[in-house]
Amino acid sequence: MTVADVLLLALGAIAVGSGALVVTSTHLVRSGFYLVVSLGAIAGLYLVLGAELVAWVQVLVYVGAVVVLLLFAVMLTRAPIGPSADLDRPALPAAVIGAGVGLGLTALFVDAFRWTRFPSPDPGTAERLGEQIFGAWVLPFEVLSILLLSALVGAIVLSRPDIGARKAEDA
Amino acid sequence: MHVVIPYVVGALLFALGVYGVLRRRNAILVLMAVELMLNAVNLILVTADVSVRAVLPGTGGVFALFVIVLAAAEVGVGLAIVLQFYRMRRIVVVDEVRLDTDEERVAG
Amino acid sequence: MPLWLDLLIRVAAVMAGFLVLPLVIGQAEHKVMAHMQGRVGPMYAGAFHGWAQLIADGVKFVQKEDITPRDADRTVFRLAPIVALFPYLVVILTIPLGPGLVAQSLDIGLFLVLAVLGIGVVAVLMSAWASANKYSLLGGVRGAAQLLAYELPLVLAAASVAMAAGTLSLPGIVEAWRPWWLIWQAPAAFIFFIAGLAEIRRPPFDMPIADSELVFGYMTEYTGLRFAFFLLAEYVGIVVIAALTTVLFLGGWHGPFEEQLGWLWTLLKIFALSFVIIWFRVSYPRLREDQLQRLCWLILVPLALAQLVLTAAVKSLL
C-alpha cells in the first residue's frame, strides 16, 4: 500500500458512498449536493491518476455547470425541504439489476488486474493532451464542436416558448 | 499504484447509476444517475491510461474529455426537454408521461 | 529547509494573506465609499480614523446569536458559508506575488483557478435553497444564472491571454507578459474584469442580493459568524479578482526593480484594481436582471470571441 493507494481508496470510498446517497436519498435537492461530492471525489481520483487537466475540466464542467444546471432545474420544478414520498419505484428489480451489473463488472476488473502494481504516471499532461487532441483526434474534436453547437441550438429552441409557439401555428 | 481500486470504484459507480436510472421516477434524478454512469466510464477511461499500454499515450484522457463534453451537451438538451415538459404538464415524473398523441395535440 | 517547514511557511503566508488582505480592502471600502459620498466613514474604533472598525465588526459577529431557521435544511444551511469561502482559499494558493514568490506553482494553474472559482455557484445554491425562504431562493436562482452566464466570458478572456503567453501557468503568463500587451489584450482585460465583478456579485452586478427587493438574497437568513463568512468571501473575492486581473493582464510583478520589489508592484496593482471595484460600487446603480444577461450574452461573449480571433491572428503573425 502506497500513499497513492490510500488516496485512491479514500477518494473511491467517498465517491461511491456519496454516489449511493445520490440514488437513494429521498431529499430531492440533497441528492444533487451529494452528486457534487461524488464528482469532486472523482476529480480527486483523476488527480491521483495523473490526469490533471481532466480533473480540472471535471470540476469546471461538472461541478461548475452540469450539477448547477441540474439543481437549477430541480429548483425550477419543485424543491421541497425534507423527504419527498413519491420519488422512487419499487426497489427490488432495480436493485437486482444494479447489483448484477456491479458484481459482474467488479468481478471482470478484479479478474483482469488482480493486485498488480503499475508505475504512477508523471503529472503535468496539459501539453501532451493538447498534442493528442489537435493531432490524432482532431476530427472527432471538430465533430464534437458541431454536436455542441447543435445541442446549444436545440436547447434554445426547446426552452424558448415563443419559437415553439410560432412553429405550432404554422403546422 | 494498484489500478484495481479505481476500476472497482468505476464499476460500483456504474452499478449505482444503473440502479438509479431504474429506480428513480423524477426525470431530473434520472439525469443525475446518468451522470454517475458517465463519470464511471470516464474514471475507467482515465485509469486505463495508467494500466493499458496504448499506441497513443493519454488517449484515455482525451476520451474522458470528449465524454465530459458530450455529457454537458446531453444535460443541456435533457434539461431543456424536462423543463419544457414541466411547463406543459406541471409534472417531472417519468412514469406519468402519456405517450398517446391525442393528448399531445390538446396540450401542445 | 525541511519539507514540512517549507510547507508550514507557505500555508502560514497564504492564511495571513487570506485574512489580512480582505480586512484591508474592507476598511478601504468603508473609507473610500464614505468619502465618495461626502461622509467620513468609521472614525471611532481604534482611535485613528476607525482603522479597527472591521476587527470590532468581527467581534460583534462572533457575539451574535447563530440562528438556523426552523424549516431550514440544517446541514446544508450550515455548510454553505464554508463552501463559499473555500474556493477563494485555493485560488490564493496559486497567485504569484513576485518572481518565484508563489505558494504553489502549477503547470495548469489558470485552469485550476477557473475551475475552482466555479464551485462558488454551489455555495450560492446551497444557501439559497436550504434557507427555506422565498427571497433566498429567488436570489439564489438569480445568482446561479448570473454566475453560469458570466463564467463564459471569464474563461474566454483568460483563454485569450493564455493563448498569447502560450502557457497555462500563472507565473509563466506573467513572465511572458510584455507592456504592449496592455493594448493588445485590453478588451480581454476589460471583459475579464467585468465578468469577474459579476462572478463575485459586486455592485453593479449584485442582483442576487439586491437588498431593496430581495432583503439580502441568499444571505437573508444568515446571522453571526456564518454571515461574516459570506462577507469575508465577498472581500476575498475582490482580492482574488483584482489579483487575477493583475497577474493575467497587468503584468503582475513587472515594474522598476522587479527583482527586489516585484511583490510590491503586484500588491500595488491589486490595491489599485480593488479601488476601482469599490469605485464602481459607489458610482453605478444595479443592473436589472435582463440587462445583466443581455450585457453578458450580447456584448461580453461576442467581444471575448473577437478578442480570441485577434489574439490568434497576432500570435500567428509574430
Add this chain to the structure above:
Amino acid sequence: MSENGDRIAPGKGLLDGLAVTFKTMTRRSTTQQYPDVEPDLPPRSRGVIALLEENCTVCMLCARECPDWCIYIDSHKEEVVVPGAARARQRNVLDKFDIDFSLCMYCGICIEVCPFDALHWTPEFEYAETDVLSLLHDKDRLGDWMRTVPPPPAHDVLGEPSKEEATAARKAAGPGAATAAKTARPAGVRATPPTSDPGSPSAPPASAKEPER
C-alpha cells in the same frame, strides 16, 4: 441617457458617473462630529419648550390649541389686596404646567398662541430619557429651560418693519411724513446697518444672531 433625440458618445454617462464620485472623494466632507463637536444649529431651532412662569396667566390657550393635548395645566384663584383699591382683585396662580414631550410633535402652536410670551423655543435637544415617563416635564423643569433660550435673532435687514416700529416712526416724524417714511425706509436700510437706523430703535445687538448654548 441617449434614448431620446441627441445622442451622446457611448459610455460618456458611465465616465461622468465615475468622475462625480471621484470629485466628491477629493473634497472635504461636511460631516459634523456631533458628540465631540457641538452642532451648529440654525436660529429658531426647535429643541425643547421653555416656560417663563411669571408671564403665564393661565389663559389655557396653549392647552386648548395643542393638537396632541400634551399640555396639562392646573391653577387656582387667589385674592390680591391692592392698597387703595376698593375691592381685592382676583388673580390666577399656576399650580401645574406639564408638557409631555413623548406626545409633543414640536408644531410650536402653543408658542404661537401664547399672548404673553410665556412659552419659548430653545435649541436644547439633549433631553432623551431611558424612561418614557421622564419625558413629562413639570413647570420647574420647563422653567429651568429658560436659561437656554437664546436672545431673539436680529430682524431681517431686508424685511418690512414691524407694525409697532412703523407706528413709532410715524409718530416721531410727525403727521404728514407718514407715507414718505413708509416708502423710504427699505431703501435706507439697505445702505446702513439696522442698529444705526433711526427707524428701528429697538433692534437687538448683532451678536444675538448666534444662539447661546
